[in-house]
């Protein structure tokens with residue numbers, strides 16, 4: 014009925030087909046094995062919940078109130094033993110290479126029991142994404158190898174990521190804001206490396222991590238054009254920890270203060286800086302920095318959306334259990350219409366939040382950070398080749414300058430802005446959708462459960478405390494709404510300006 | 515707002531405000547550590563000294579004989595600073611009001627005028643239930659001139675601090691229940707450690723089990739539901755005033771922070787989206803204030819349906835509060851989530867206050883059944 018050109022013209026109008034319907038075109042391209050693997054991941058998460066998370070969540074929360082100095086060493090060791098810290102590291106870097114999108118389902122499952130425990134596992138992948146998205150293959154291999162060794166030796170090697178500063182939280186999430194902000198973490202180029210001075214705050218798992226991806230600036234007056242990504246090892250001279258925060262929830266997962274005083278970081282621990290980036294792209298460095306941030310947050314915000322969905326589901330399950338076992342006026346609550354509608358509403362919220370992160374996963378898988386890994390031939394190649402092949406044959410190849418350049422070009426020089434916008438916008442959408450319904454369902458469960466809901470030993474009040482954090486970290490939901498606007502709406506409105514009011 | 519309608523409430527307003535500033539504001543976080551930190555006994559003693567533990571209790575019984583409006587003004591100011599202190603005032607007033615509704619003056623005379631300390635004056639109550647909706651209540655058995663109670667009760671507020679408790683129990687099977695006064699030092703009572711709850715940490719509750727515990731009937735047998743209904747309408751406004759205060763506290767802290775915190779080169783209040791968050795909070799806090807004032811006036815003037823006005827106002831205010839305090843955390847970003855600021859506590863406390871006097875959805879159903887002239891949902895048939 015319509016010519017191809019007519020169809021294409023109409024579908025490229027706002028809202029563009031490509032940015033709106035993600036699963037429709039991409040689901041058929043998904044390697045079939047991903048479904049089986051994701052089922053396995055969900056089952057592993059449920060087993061972990063039964064054996065580790067559920068028996069400990071409330072007791073540990075209580076313990077952190079009794080002892081605010083609590084650190085989750087034992088939990089990290091357990092997660093390490095279960096193989097979670099290498100599970101989603103690609104095989105070419107020595108990990109188990111589970112498909113990245115499966116992690117969001119895992120996050121929902123474990124998050125439905127305890128968001129704090131989930132973050133003890135999950136925030137490591139904020140670090141992993143921060144390393145891998147740099148396209149610095151040598152350093153990625155080195156750091157990931159430490160993580161793999163940590164699993165073998167039973168001494169967890171975790172990666173934290175530090176961007177937030179006392180005076181700059183929202184500002185460091187956006188290159189458009191950072192130049193107007195008050196960043197203070199300075200990286201001065203010296204012979205053989207950088208010397209860093211400054212403080213980072215709210216760094217999840219800082220105290221417990223071995224490596225930190227540190228975001229600093231070589232010129233504090235022009236941070237957007239001079240950002241530097243560094244890998245700093247805990248114990249390095251000049252790098253120390255301050256306190257960790259006394260939080261409302263997610264208390265098993267510390268948020269640390271990191272202090273850098275004349276801390277020397279050698280050149281071979283520079284993840285990216287302008288000099289490195291120049292090897293593979295001539296694009297303005299500011300643009301590259303934003304793309305790097307977008308690669309990371311497009312993936313991790315979808316993950317935080319799944320955390321929120323987890324909280325929503327935990328609340329739903331608690332309410333369902335309560336309604337199924339509690340009588341009012343001689344009738345089980347669950348046999349009241351209003352309760353059935355409330356439970357249906359909560360179930361619906363969970364489902365919609367999940368759909369949002371699934372769509373974001375499709376964006377990342379086909380147009381973002383995971384796009385190489387999710388190409389069918391490459392996916393099966395990674396799946397079926399033995400690890401020794403990667404260690405002995407692929408590794409030396411990855412270290413080559415030409416491979417690094419190719420990777421850099423692929424991810425930065427040749428990457429398309431519309432793809433970046435789609436992934437980043439959907440990351441924000443999933444984050445806001447999932448985390449808002451997290452609070453919504455916790456509130457509904459609490460109201461339905463009356464005084465039982467107030468008790469820490471009933472679990473829901475903890476979910477409510479935990480859930481508030483996910484509306485804040487990985488950029489506040491306000492920042493994420495603005496990013497959604499910037500990425501998915503503003504491109505269709507030439508006169509729209511973001512962060513310039 | 516109440517004080518502008520009724521100038522006789524001004525002294526209560528000033529007293530509560532200065533008490534909060536002097537005794538509560540600076541130590542909110544420290545007090546909130548309970549049950550993992552020290553209990554603020556000296557503050558409770560001072561609340562007793564100034565009369566906050568007996569605001570609505572008649573003077574001849576050792577109270578200050580104030581109205582529910584006076585109680586609301588006090589609660590609002592106290593909860594603006596620390597709602598745990600408000601929870602203590604509320605619960606004690608609730609126990610007293612039940613005794614008053616039951617015309618149990620003789621019993622009250624034995625308790626209150628003779629009390630020489632806060633712990634003697636405090637009377638515990640299961641403040642988070644409407645006993646009509648509670649699945650199981652303790653059983654009461656007639657023994658000689660009195661009764662004995664057997665059974666258990668969750669979240670008896672102040673149960674670990676008070677000398678006595680008002681306990682709902684059933685004399686016979688069915689939906690009716692009666693209130694009893696129990697001496698908490700009696701044999702046969704086992705109290706749990708303070709229950710760790712979402713909010714109001716320094717207004718602690720315990721779970722109790724009773725086995726043949728001596729108790730005195732308050733008022734008439736099987737009239738508990740009636741007394742509770744009479745008291746609950748009024749006390750709903752008091753609970754609403756608590757959340758109105760919490761909202762004002764949250765708004766105050768958010769406004770102050772947004773004028774100091776810089777992001778993107780300006781005070782965050784100058785980002786219009788932050789202004790929108792603040793505006794939402796301000797509107798809710800204002801509406802809450804007006805609702806409390808109007809509900810108090812309706813009650814005092816004995817307007818038709820004043821009871822349902824009061825409950826409606828409370829239900830509405832609690833919903834507004836839970837939203838406002840969530841935004842109150844959000845305006846402070848990561849800091850809002852930390853115990854160094856007051857917002858995270860308000861986020862928890864508002865929800866705990868919402869749960870006073872029973873689960874909100876059940877109250878809604880009762881409200882509409884009341885309007886339609888039908889029996890409450892908990893009633894049989």
Ligand SMILES: Cc1cc2nc3c(=O)[nH]c(=O)nc-3n(C[C@H](O)[C@H](O)[C@H](O)COP(=O)(O)OP(=O)(O)OC[C@H]3O[C@@H](n4cnc5c(N)ncnc54)[C@H](O)[C@@H]3O)c2cc1C
Pocket residue numbers: 136174175176177180181182183184186190214215216217218260268482485486487488489490491492512775776777778782785787788844845846847848849851
């Ligand atoms: C427990 C915890 C763990 C964390 N973990 C990490 C971590 O591992 N690594 C890391 O780097 N960071 C981490 N963070 C930091 C987190 O990402 C920041 O808290 C978040 O980005 C918000 O920054 P902020 O706290 O400075 O709030 P602010 O930026 O000061 O924001 C305050 C308020 O102003 C609003 N606002 C600010 N600017 C604007 C604007 N331009 N337009 C509209 N509204 C605006 C915000 O939405 C918010 O409501 C963590 C935070 C917490 C609380």
